[in-house]
Amino acid sequence: MTQNTALPNINGQTVLITGGTGSFGNELLQLIKDTDVKEIRIFSRDELKQEDMRVKLKNSKIKFYIGDVRDRSSVDQVMDGVDLAFHAAALKQVPSCEFFPMQAVMTNIVGSHNVVESAIAHRVRSLVCLSTDKAVMPVNAMGMSKGLMEKVATAAARRLGAGDTMISCVRYGNVMYSRGSVIPLFIGQIKQGLPLTVTDPNMTRFLLSLRSAIDLVLFAFEHAHQGDLFVRKAPACTVADLAQALKNLFQSSVPVEIIGTRHAEKLLETLATAGEIARSEDMGDYLRVRMDDRDLNYAKYFTEGNLEELQIDDYTSHNTERLTVPQVETLLRSLPSVQRELEQWHAR
Numbered sequence: 001m002t003q004n005t006a007l008p009n010i011n012g013q014t015v016l017i018t019g020g021t022g023s024f025g026n027e028l029l030q031l032i033k034d035t036d037v038k039e040i041r042i043f044s045r046d047e048l049k050q051e052d053m054r055v056k057l058k059n060s061k062i063k064f065y066i067g068d069v070r071d072r073s074s075v076d077q078v079m080d081g082v083d084l085a086f087h088a089a090a091l092k093q094v095p096s097c098e099f100f101p102m103q104a105v106m107t108n109i110v111g112s113h114n115v116v117e118s119a120i121a122h123r124v125r126s127l128v129c130l131s132t133d134k135a136v137m138p139v140n141a142m143g144m145s146k147g148l149m150e151k152v153a154t155a156a157a158r159r160l161g162a163g164d165t166m167i168s169c170v171r172y173g174n175v176m177y178s179r180g181s182v183i184p185l186f187i188g189q190i191k192q193g194l195p196l197t198v199t200d201p202n203m204t205r206f207l208l209s210l211r212s213a214i215d216l217v218l219f220a221f222e223h224a225h226q227g228d229l230f231v232r233k234a235p236a237c238t239v240a241d242l243a244q245a246l247k248n249l250f251q252s253s254v255p256v257e258i259i260g261t262r263h264a265e266k267l268l269e270t271l272a273t274a275g276e277i278a279r280s281e282d283m284g285d286y287l288r289v290r291m292d293d294r295d296l297n298y299a300k301y302f303t304e305g306n307l308e309e310l311q312i313d314d315y316t317s318h319n320t321e322r323l324t325v326p327q328v329e330t331l332l333r334s335l336p337s338v339q340r341e342l343e344q345w346h347a348r
């Protein structure tokens with residue numbers, strides 16, 4: 001088990017979380033709300049979610065801003081006076097982005113551009129943009145748009161200097177038990193005595209807790225140099241083993257039904273390409289990928305290619321540490337949300 005990252009010193013600072021009503025924002029809030037942070041701004045579109053949080057948290061340090069990253073003036077309004085910003089607002093459901101790709105373009109690319117440019121204009125000290133493994137060699141509109149968000153952030157970082165906004169990105173894999181994901185789905189199926197609908201038993205995904213995702217973001221804030229991208233190393237498992245681990249935990253004998261691959265999904269995910277690894281620094285649990293800061297004068301790179309890349313493999317959910325069924329069970333048991341599910345199930 002790795003240690004959680006210590007909280008960075010944010011005393012007296014104003015922190016912004018775009019998309020702050022989501023699970024990432026809520027978890028980060030829990031961690032920082034009782035520090036000596038000056039103010040935490042939650043920026044999102046959904047007034048109901050904001051109202052629910054306001055009522056639940058009752059904390060005058062937390063300020064709520066209705067707005068949309070697509071609307072630069074609403075971004076400028078919330079950015080004024082911010083020291084540190086986490087950009088989590090995104091369309092992240094693969095199927096909806098697939099059917100409405102221009103909506104993904106508007107939020108994930110144009111919206112991120114607004115956040116980046118506004119942060120620079122308002123002299124925010126540090127901006128961390130949240131990305132996903134699906135942004136690497138993407139096959140779906142969600143991943144493609146997040147990949148372009150990374151490019152937008154890096155291109156801005158390239159033109160900045162010391163003393164300007166520190167722009168970084170983080171990339172992580174599937175967050176376990178996140179809303180709409182396979183773990184709560186399988187648990188629901190077990191509870192109803194239904195077959196577990198496995199797409200492809202050999203499909204692999206990186207497994208990460210929400211807390212580890214937060215740690216990655218805090219790590220980026222603490223350690224970023226201009227334009228860095230941080231990747232959290234993570235183990236992976238096959239979907240078949242995930243289904244078996246859940247059946248074991250819930251002592252269930254429901255059958256497994258193979259339903260086939262869904263729209264625009266990959267057999268494996270990639271957290272870092274060989275090219276990125278070639279310019280990365282191994283920082284234990286994390287990889288720091290330095291920004292590719294070559295200029296537009298490409299001519300010389302036709303003759304000076306990077307031979308190192310040829311020796312390196314991409315870092316994927318197929319070649320990372322592969323968890324066994326008992327190890328997946330242990331990991332699942334460590335999640336508070338799964339613990340709650342198990343308690344309810346065994347108390348029935």
Ligand SMILES: O=c1ccn([C@@H]2O[C@H](COP(=O)(O)OP(=O)(O)O[C@H]3O[C@H](CO)[C@H](O)[C@H](O)[C@H]3O)[C@@H](O)[C@H]2O)c(=O)[nH]1
Binds near residue numbers: 183261
């Ligand atoms: O009924 C199902 C549903 C999913 N899976 C498999 O379980 C794994 C994880 O599926 P999730 O739906 O939990 O996660 P995805 O990797 O497909 O992507 C998820 O996380 C993304 C963010 O990274 C987006 O939010 C996306 O919409 C969301 O589905 C995949 O191999 C998938 O094929 C099944 O076997 N059976």
